[in-house]
Amino acid sequence: xxxxxxxxxxxxxxxxxLARRFGIRLGRRLLIPAWVVEALLEGxxxxxxxxxxxxxx
Numbered sequence: 001x002x003x004x005x006x007x008x009x010x011x012x013x014x015x016x017x018l019a020r021r022f023g024i025r026l027g028r029r030l031l032i033p034a035w036v037v038e039a040l041l042e043g044x045x046x047x048x049x050x051x052x053x054x055x056x057x
């Protein structure tokens with residue numbers, strides 16, 4: 001996910017918080033649905049409302 005959004009815009013801690021909030025766990029893997037990445041890129045995902053800190057500027 002950080003590769004799609006940009007490592008400078010989304011820090012590792014925030015990416016893990018998003019994954020824990022919206023992700024699906026398969027064994028040890030934490031998968032993030034495509035709609036979450038799309039919503040984040042399009043600005044439709046309100047991170048503050050979801051309790052996730054905003055991505056780094």
